[in-house]
Amino acid sequence: MTQGQGAATKRVTLVDVAAAAGVDKAIVSRVVNRDPTLLIRPETRVRVEAAITELGYRPNLSARSLRTAKTGILGLVIPDFGNPVYAQIIAGAEAAALSSGHVLVTGSASGAASPAEYLDLLGNGRVDGLLIAGGAPSAQEQRILDGFDIPWLLVNRRDRNSHRYVILDDAKAAGMAVDHLVDLGHTEIAHIAGPKTADTAQRRLKGFTSAMAAHGLRAPASRIVTGEYTMDGGAEAAAKLLSARRRPTAIYVANVAAAVGVLHELAGRGLSVPNDVSVVTTHDTDLASHVMPALTTVRMPLRKLGATAVRELLDNPPDAAVEQILSDDLTLVLRGSTARSR
Amino acid sequence: MTQGQGAATKRVTLVDVAAAAGVDKAIVSRVVNRDPTLLIRPETRVRVEAAITELGYRPNLSARSLRTAKTGILGLVIPDFGNPVYAQIIAGAEAAALSSGHVLVTGSASGAASPAEYLDLLGNGRVDGLLIAGGAPSAQEQRILDGFDIPWLLVNRRDRNSHRYVILDDAKAAGMAVDHLVDLGHTEIAHIAGPKTADTAQRRLKGFTSAMAAHGLRAPASRIVTGEYTMDGGAEAAAKLLSARRRPTAIYVANVAAAVGVLHELAGRGLSVPNDVSVVTTHDTDLASHVMPALTTVRMPLRKLGATAVRELLDNPPDAAVEQILSDDLTLVLRGSTARSR
């Protein structure tokens, strides 16, 4: 089989098709675009369509974009492809984009000099709209966003400066985790929170403390430790937590990757999960179900988050406020990492 | 802070800048593009640059693309964002793309009716080149690729029909894993291979069998089991392998996610790793170092793979053969999942 990229034959244009079909290029254009107002004799349409397939005509998307000021592309910027949470958000966003006639492309700023540079590169003129997930926008990024004449939306993140975001109800998820531990008889409950810069971490922390209060339980500062949303971050935080004199009997870990690190650290200290310590976390990824012991977790509707973000981006005028908190479809998935307090 | 997307002020064009600076738009264009052949009086250049920043001029990328037949975008298609292996390939590709003046966007066919449809959507006219990772191209996809007038390249995958690919030396990696197990005194060595459709799986399998032969060891069919590149796939394959009368003392698992599933299955059967069974795998992700026990693995230069793919895509004419096998930078990472045979 050949590479099919041989002789650089000149690209077929509307004019070529029009000439072959013996009509004006305007007619061909309207046939290609299925213009419903087009009145055309069936036999003419047949001739045009025959010429299109005959010549293998493919519209020049740059020309179309120049004319219509639309690219048909939606962009999604994420901080890091290594985080499995984004995989599900992307999947939901891609599907929703496609069903609205767009193609969604994803990029991370990892290779760029700065996230701001990357936003600038992708956001200006290459896409019809931009979804931005994770990481807080710096002042510089904010300025760039403000300069865009395309709509954009924060995903899985709220920002005091923006009224355009779609997020999950992280506080509620944290509350469900606490409720579960309390149901199992735990009272000595600790929280490994995400970094202060992460909006999700703040909301889960808030959910944790208010659920504890609702159950009449104390949540002292010594029982709340901060760690990155990574395996190493979780392990470090667990080490800090366990060096205290009184060990908690249960931990709610804000993030699933961190929770895996916590399991690692606990095992390294000879502590058994769930016999010595129960662990519950947020998000249900492959990871959660395949570590030992498998993690009890609050599943979040991440695909739905991605899909909703695309729809809100498309359905709202660029200057409208979009403040969506998805509170449904949170489910506690029971696995081996939590047990009754003894 | 406002959304900055307020009154739809008309977009600033070259003509506007030219008028403000009192020159022709051709001059402005050549200033914007840093045309080295441009002879211009310093004072004129200053005037033009002042007008550019004053008016906030941003070139219309669609118009530029129409004129130059270049978009400045490179595409990467992957089967699935959930696989951490791709995260590293993407990171390498993004960095290389950026340093060559392109922006790389990534998409998966997950939301599309078919991979073919997706290729068509992304590949034709929206990008200057396309990288395709994972999954074998169907006949239909192959036809679409052949119809492209942009260059494309397979990444981490070889195909009998294509002479354009960049891959890692998977056979060598498998050999290194076997060598390690033999060094530890193992002779009863099994292999959990990837699916037959995966080119990497075939090359690792070949590397496994030839390394075994080189050591004078038998590798009977009963000791080679196929499983998907997922945690579940690994667990299932391990179950099959362990139901045989004679248990192997060591297993080389083709894929890191599958290896995690293997650990899970072994633990479920009360077998200790590495005391009862040693496990070694391919790829070094976060996962490998944080499961219990941490996995001994052969680290592959995935970032380099992504970066090399971008450079080969850009540096070669679209119809040239590109057949690169990266054999360097494979390293055995020793962790707790392998031990001397007893």
Added chain:
DNA sequence: CTGAAAGCGCTTACAG
């Protein structure tokens, strides 16, 4: 039912 024309915003040879 179909054709002719304008124009989207840019780059690039060419003229002076």
Added chain:
DNA sequence: CTGAAAGCGCTTACAG
């Protein structure tokens, strides 16, 4: 050193 012109390929009102 700078300007005028052509043209990339398309869509969309408008004329007939």
